[in-house]
Amino acid sequence: MDDAGTSERQDGSGTYGVGGLVDSLDELGTDEVASDVVLLRRVWQNEKCAPEILPYEASLVERVREQIQLMEENIEAFATEIKDDLMLSLYRMDVNRTLFLLRSYLRARLSKIERHPIHIIDNQELWDRLSEYEQEYTNKYCEVLAKHFEQTVLIRLPEQYGSMLKQTSLASEENDMITQPHLNTFVFCRSRGAIGSFQLDDKGDESVDLMTNDLYILRYKPIRKLLETDQIELI
């Protein structure tokens, strides 16, 4: 990004024509914007398709939000000067699409948290995948959830049966009422590189040749590691 260009734009002193807007939006680092948006798209897609919650992409979200803000400021600054409504509308659309991705990504995570809140709280590894605010939300959500079940149903049941975590305190030793995501479900995925032969189970009976850009339907659990290292993407 060209620093001189940025400061000049913030002064708002220069008069810009249509070309000026296009130039200055390019100066925003279109390449950088594009790549982060592409990255966000992949992260969003993975999050939507994976049965479990994935690590929160804090720095990516941070970057994308800064870029959105910068673009919005620039569009606003030039909205009064620009004559070309079509161009303006295209830039707005671009910002709106990125905002949609971001919102949808955060929504997908909330819905996973709400589906298995207690499982996530109990599991340190999953808990660490949440952002600080998501953790706060999970705690609050669990609280209202437990209170609601307690006051509506559990308080009305015989004492030994009144736990939200156990079916009955008579027989169950573990918390046997907490739902967990099905990690063995099948997912569609695309290989991002030539990974070669990959074992799908411990015994080595089943393996698959992962070629670049090929599509596969595989069980989620064995390919989790590949997703973590960004060698595959879910679709």
Add this chain to the structure above:
Amino acid sequence: MAMFGKKGAELVREAKQTLATEDQFRPFNQDLFEQVVKETDEHYAHLQERMSQIKANESSEAVDPNFVGGCAQHRSVLRNKRCLLAYVNARMSKIKQLRWDLGAVLPDDITANLSSTERTFFQGYSEALSSYMADINLDLTVDATPPKDPYVQIRVIGNLGEVLLDDQETSLLPHSIHFMTRTEAEPLVMQGLLEIYQG
């Protein structure tokens, strides 16, 4: 005693219907709910009776028929617990959706169909969500579908008077038609003050 588990099954069917009816919210079926709770209590009373008889017969060698009976009662209590929770859970997911679709304040006709604990739950859920969205400084309830056009044509339903749109003061008179950005229109559409106008 009624047939084992029949009321519970009815309650689950009710839960399914609650989820299936899209445009309205069914009232909390307190009557059926109470019947299942009562049945559960009866099962439990029978179970305790069996248990005390099992204790009394402990010395005898023969297989105690009370044991089998007790198991059936025990499973019935568990099953009813599942049914009750499933019903409440189904309604809860619907209530959560209301927060996303209608915002933090529910219209009276829906509130009337919620039980008092459900109202409390809605408040709690709404507060948790609102404070999360305030923390991240982003309203997640808008933009539910991918945006096609940044602008939409809308028709004014309620009386809004002068409002600031896009930093310009515009007067939104009832029944007038306007062109505005989707992000500005969506919250007002959710509140029922505007509707999307299709030519």
